[in-house]
Amino acid sequence: MSESSTALRLTTPDFHARVLALSxxxxxxxxxxxxxxxxxxxxxxxxxxxxxxxxxxxxxxIKERYAGYKNSTVSEYDICGDMVTVYHGLTVDRxxxxxxxxxxxxIEPNIFPELSTLIAELQQNGCDIWAVSSTNNWxxxxxxxxxxxxxxxxxxxxxxxxxxxxxxxxxxxxTDEDKVEALRRIDVTAPDAVFGNSxxxxxxxxxxxxxxxxxxxxxxxxxxxxxxxxxxxYYPASVTP
Numbered sequence: 001m002s003e004s005s006t007a008l009r010l011t012t013p014d015f016h017a018r019v020l021a022l023s024x025x026x027x028x029x030x031x032x033x034x035x036x037x038x039x040x041x042x043x044x045x046x047x048x049x050x051x052x053x054x055x056x057x058x059x060x061x062i063k064e065r066y067a068g069y070k071n072s073t074v075s076e077y078d079i080c081g082d083m084v085t086v087y088h089g090l091t092v093d094r095x096x097x098x099x100x101x102x103x104x105x106x107i108e109p110n111i112f113p114e115l116s117t118l119i120a121e122l123q124q125n126g127c128d129i130w131a132v133s134s135t136n137n138w139x140x141x142x143x144x145x146x147x148x149x150x151x152x153x154x155x156x157x158x159x160x161x162x163x164x165x166x167x168x169x170x171x172x173x174x175t176d177e178d179k180v181e182a183l184r185r186i187d188v189t190a191p192d193a194v195f196g197n198s199x200x201x202x203x204x205x206x207x208x209x210x211x212x213x214x215x216x217x218x219x220x221x222x223x224x225x226x227x228x229x230x231x232x233x234y235y236p237a238s239v240t241p
Contacts, residue, residue: 035143037112084136087159091164156174
């Protein structure tokens with residue numbers, strides 16, 4: 001039997017029951033692949049190129065960087081940062097308008113209703129919800145509005161903004177251990193429940209309190225890690241293997 005096959009797989013009622021039984025005061029959610037299917041970060045990058053939201057020079061640069069990421073010469077951290085700094089020179093208002101259109105048309109239909117229901121129940125019980133993502137903050141802040149998560153509870157990849165203009169000065173890229181660091185900066189070091197879908201969420205999942213780590217729609221690498229750590233896994237209906 002393979003390691004990945006030993007991960008306990010939860011049904012929707014069991015998943016919700018286990019989370020709610022913890023009576024969490026603080027819960028932390030990754031976004032892409034966890035709250036909705038697909039990678040909104042790379043999708044927004046491609047959409048930005050297709051719609052000419054960014055210049056031809058910026059398109060050429062990010063294409064080269066993304067090709068490097070695909071052949072492993074550009075790191076996960078660096079490409080996530082590049083997919084934010086590529087918008088330098090544009091106004092925040094323009095980016096927020098673009099992010100709203102993009103999310104509405106391409107990501108909103110892929111929201112997992114099971115996660116939306118769970119978050120609503122947690123909020124009703126007084127749980128403080130945080131969203132942590134390596135995707136740019138404009139897309140994530142737009143997306144988590146559907147879950148009634150305010151922008152000040154979003155820890156996402158972001159750059160410095162000067163007089164309403166986006167710069168190329170990178171501030172944060174929460175991925176891997178940097179997700180843990182982003183939470184530490186807001187004094188969240190042991191959240192009651194943590195949810196993530198990829199191996200880049202493993203560090204964040206590992207700081208959850210006892211029985212509080214929940215891989216959702218896990219990647220192959222995270223499924224293997226879940227088996228080793230005895231983390232139960234959950235698949236929303238639309239992505240059930």
